[in-house]
Amino acid sequence: MADPASTIAVHTLVDALRSNCERPFSDAHAMPPGVYTSAEFLSLEERAIFAREWQCVGRASALQAPGDYLTAQIGAQPIVVLRDEQMQLKAMSNVCLHRMSVLLEGRGNVRRIVCPYHAWNYSLDGALKGAPLMERQAGFCKESYMLPAVRCEEWQGWIYVTLDDNAPPVQQQLAELSELIGAYGMADYIETFYEEHVWDTNWKILAENFMESYHLPMLHRATVGPHSKLEEMECPPGYPAFNYHWITKEASLPIGNAHPDNTRLTGHWRKTTALLAIYPTHLVTLTPGYFWYLALQPRGVGHVHIRFGGGLAPEFISDPEANAHMTTLKKLLDEVNAEDKRGVQAVFRGVHAPLAKPGHLSHLERPNYDFARYLAAKVAQH
Known part of the structure; x- marks a missing residue:
């Protein structure tokens, strides 16, 4: 539950920022200090901006072959962007669908996305292809697992991603x-x-x-x-x-x-x-x-x-x-x-x-x- 005092403080900050921005440029001031120091204001930014806006994660020319990938994070969500078998750019959740380990780190090239925790592994389109010993579990169906897709677009050679389906x-x-x-x-x-x-x-x-x-x-x-x-x-x-x-x-x-x-x-x-x-x-x-x-x-x-x-x-x-x-x-x-x-x-x-x-x-x-x-x-x- 939000701290009422923090809620009031962040609303006061937003009001101060808005008031400053309503001045004509000839009388404009730098932003209030709390805009940079308030954890509550950052939480607001994460909801209002980082969870919704397009964000650049690098150059498309860095991914030149099938399986080339880079990793990034949007807020708390790890993502991976890669070239699939058809050389298309594809972005998806970089979190295993088993016990939720992060899958890939940094940049590199893979033929399969292999979880470093239990070796569940996925094809370049995000489909689960292997899950060691899971055939013993009657309720398990490999075909029902697919890494969630993330919107990914290219502009002027840059790769952009967003979590907002409506952006x-x-x-x-x-x-x-x-x-x-x-x-x-x-x-x-x-x-x-x-x-x-x-x-x-x-x-x-x-x-x-x-x-x-x-x-x-x-x-x-x-x-x-x-x-x-x-x-x-x-x-x-x-x-x-x-x-x-x-x-x-x-x-x-x-x-x-x-x-x-x-x-x-x-x-x-x-x-x-x-x-x-x-x-x-x-x-x-x-x-x-x-x-x-x-x-x-x-x-x-x-x-x-x-x-x-x-x-x-x-x-x-x-x-x-x-x-x-x-x-x-x-x-x-x-x-x-x-x-x-x-x-x-x-x-x-x-x-x-x-x-x-x-x-x-x-x-x-x-x-x-x-x-x-x-x-x-x-x-x-x-």
Whole structure:
């Protein structure tokens, strides 16, 4: 039974968030501290957002052969996404139908999904194929067991999953974004690295950090800060399912601009980087030559699980210099991530302070304002 005091507190938080979001952007403030620190508010997010929204779990190009799989979690639900025998993407519950052990971990390739506990095993379509010694039980019928399917769709080369049977298709929700970035041909970019991390911060603090470039000159003063011209950045109003901002610049690495063989992009688009925040937790830096991304999953209020990956546009995949450039870029991204980690963990410590108070947003934090409005709209429905 819910604690009445907690219920009142979370309603007060939701009201404060909504009130803040009703201000015009010119008078907008950062979100209230409790939005980041309240376990009850996270529970509300899990019901209103994570149990309902589409979430990115990686690149389709990471699953190249029948039996290739990756694992993820939506709230408390472990899932597996794999290529079936027909090379179709399929997502299903990653929990055995016997004594409910998690089945697969990490990424890999299997011909059968074998439970590590009692060796019940399933085909790539989720049907139970083997259950040792169970024929002795008269009530057991192998054919009645099938791992529950999870909705899975591909958009621009990304794999999205949701537990909500009624969620509108990803293509529909991101139709405006498809138009905005269509010329990049992101679906054909190839992932060349992938890692997973856990940081000591709230998922929203990390998401907001990605969305704005206002922090670049200071937090990243040892890396990309000196090259970041804030006056060249455009932060247009966002859309219901995403926000974005642009920067047009001559890249320090050749892979930051369009390859000479790239005929998709013309004019200023050949050196324009798009920073995309696809709600709730998919964050993409898309350049004409490479991309990198974060896909976030809350692990309680104070920890966030991060899928971190990146790769190259198709023209650079076959370029003999591309590997050297990607190695240089990855080293830079690791340094930038280390700076971001220090920054977002410091913010998480700060939002717990009794005297913490959110201030006005800058014009470069328009995406944060739009993100807050998205959150407010979702949690207010519950």
